[in-house]
Amino acid sequence: MSDLLERLRGRGWRMTAQRRVVAEVLDGDHVHLTADEVHARAVSRLPEISRATVYNTLGEMVSLGEVLEVSTDRRAKRYDPNAHRPHHHLVCAQCGAIRDVHPSGNPLADLSADERYGFTVSDVEVTYRGICPNCSAA
Amino acid sequence: MSDLLERLRGRGWRMTAQRRVVAEVLDGDHVHLTADEVHARAVSRLPEISRATVYNTLGEMVSLGEVLEVSTDRRAKRYDPNAHRPHHHLVCAQCGAIRDVHPSGNPLADLSADERYGFTVSDVEVTYRGICPNCSAA
DNA sequence: ATCCTACAATGGACATTGTCTAAGTCAAGT
DNA sequence: ACTTGACTTAGACAATGTCCATTGTAGGAT
Numbered sequence: 001m002s003d004l005l006e007r008l009r010g011r012g013w014r015m016t017a018q019r020r021v022v023a024e025v026l027d028g029d030h031v032h033l034t035a036d037e038v039h040a041r042a043v044s045r046l047p048e049i050s051r052a053t054v055y056n057t058l059g060e061m062v063s064l065g066e067v068l069e070v071s072t073d074r075r076a077k078r079y080d081p082n083a084h085r086p087h088h089h090l091v092c093a094q095c096g097a098i099r100d101v102h103p104s105g106n107p108l109a110d111l112s113a114d115e116r117y118g119f120t121v122s123d124v125e126v127t128y129r130g131i132c133p134n135c136s137a138a
Numbered sequence: 139m140s141d142l143l144e145r146l147r148g149r150g151w152r153m154t155a156q157r158r159v160v161a162e163v164l165d166g167d168h169v170h171l172t173a174d175e176v177h178a179r180a181v182s183r184l185p186e187i188s189r190a191t192v193y194n195t196l197g198e199m200v201s202l203g204e205v206l207e208v209s210t211d212r213r214a215k216r217y218d219p220n221a222h223r224p225h226h227h228l229v230c231a232q233c234g235a236i237r238d239v240h241p242s243g244n245p246l247a248d249l250s251a252d253e254r255y256g257f258t259v260s261d262v263e264v265t266y267r268g269i270c271p272n273c274s275a276a
Numbered sequence: 277a278t279c280c281t282a283c284a285a286t287g288g289a290c291a292t293t294g295t296c297t298a299a300g301t302c303a304a305g306t
Numbered sequence: 307a308c309t310t311g312a313c314t315t316a317g318a319c320a321a322t323g324t325c326c327a328t329t330g331t332a333g334g335a336t
Contacts, residue, residue, distance in 0.1 A: 014302095014303060014304080014312065014313070015303080016302080016303075016312095016313065016314080018313080018314070019313090034293090035293080035294080036292090036293075048314095048315085049314085049315095050314065050315045050316065050317095051294090051315095051316090052294095052295085052296085052314075052315065052316080052317090053313080053314055053315075055293095055294070055295075056313085056314085057313095071209065071211075071212045073209075074207075074209040074212065074215055074322095075292080075293080076292080076293060076294090077212055077293085077294090090249075090253075090254065090255065090257055090259065092257065093260075093261075099255045099257075101249060101253045101254075101255075102253060103245060103248035103249045103253070104248045104249075104250065105243055105245060105247075105248035107241060107243060107245055107264055107266075108266075109243075110241035110242045110243035111228075111239060111241045111242075111266060112241075112242065115228075115239045115240060115241070116228070116239075116268075117228065117237045117239075117270070117271070118270065118271035119228055119230065119237075119266075119268040119269060119270050119271070120268045120269045120274055121228065121266050121267070121268035122231075122267060122268050122269075123231075123266070123267040123268070124264060124265065124266050124267070125264070125265045125267065126245055126262060126263070126264050126265075127262065127263045127264075127265075128245075128246075128249060128257075128259050128261070128262050129259070129260060129261040129262070129263065130254075130257040130258045130259035130260050130261070131257060131258045131260075132255070132256065132257050133255070133256035133257070136258055152282095152283065152284070152331095152332060152333080153332080153333095154283095154284065154285080154331075154332070156284080156285065157284085172322090173322080173323080174321090174322080186285090186286085187285085187286090188285065188286045188287060189286095189287085189323095190285075190286065190287075190288090190323095190324085190325085191284080191285050191286070193322095193323070193324075194284080194285080195284095212293095212294095213321075213322080214321080214322060214323090215322085215323090
């Protein structure tokens with residue numbers, strides 16, 4: 001089940017109970033938990049795990065490129081284990097639900113040279129906003 | 139000079155010294171100050187202005203649609219007085235410098251129906267990241 | 277010009293998210 | 307089983323933002 005855990009193990013990561021739990025909590029599709037949500041779920045499996053460890057572990061997974069940081073709102077960062085398929089995000093403006101999406105165009109090509117102001121542009125991040133089916137029904 | 143101030147006045151905004159100063163500080167092109175930066179500059183003109191007032195005033199200008207909130211990093215929100223020309227942002231990953239940009243494509247059209255998961259998509263926000271000329275020289 | 281009153285400003289407490297540190301603990305190689 | 311350096315912990319701290327009770331004031335009414 002845990003592809004993420006497998007990949008991390010294969011990189012000589014020192015495996016600890018805490019790291020295992022964090023990786024397991026984070027695994028899955030369309031998963032975008034905040035650090036404190038990860039911590040809350042981790043605590044239910046390993047009650048003595050500390051907040052700092054969760055933050056550290058998430059940070060390491062990001063550095064290793066196994067997890068992406070997502071900032072769809074300006075509250076907490078969210079962590080996306082689906083790091084190996086490039087994608088953007090669709091966010092419900094009301095309830096905050098997030099889906100991974102794969103738009104067809106390439107926005108990098110849409111930025112002309114004179115709109116780059118001499119920057120070396122390397123990355124683009126696209127966030128779609130709207131209302132999810134649940135919220136528009138209510 | 140202050141278009142922003144003019145527009146606000148024209149909406150029956152109750153004009154106070156504090157609001158005037160905030161509007162003046164914020165006016166201009168490629169301006170993207172954080173709330174505390176606005177506060178710092180406001181204080182130099184009106185020493186007794188409080189932080190809460192700056193936050194409130196910025197929030198009201200955003201509600202009135204005269205100023206945009208921009209979240210290019212996950213630290214402080216930034217406020218962009220250029221609310222009447224739709225645009226996206228180009229951010230230096232190193233020093234945080236921000237330029238307004240106007241890409242040619244329409245990313246909304248790039249999101250197919252089956253990638254919308256039933257959402258009513260109304261808006262898209264694009265952030266380009268790269269290194270600015272200053273930082274790449276250094 | 278002065279008075280009223282609703283709206284605005286103040287300052288300080290509080291909340292949330294995240295970082296840091298010093299000390300204790302443990303995984304994994306030998 | 308030892309040893310060691312990496313990991314974990316708890317809690318203090320920092321940055322950003324919100325809230326509330328109190329005080330002040332802009333602008334209309336008199």
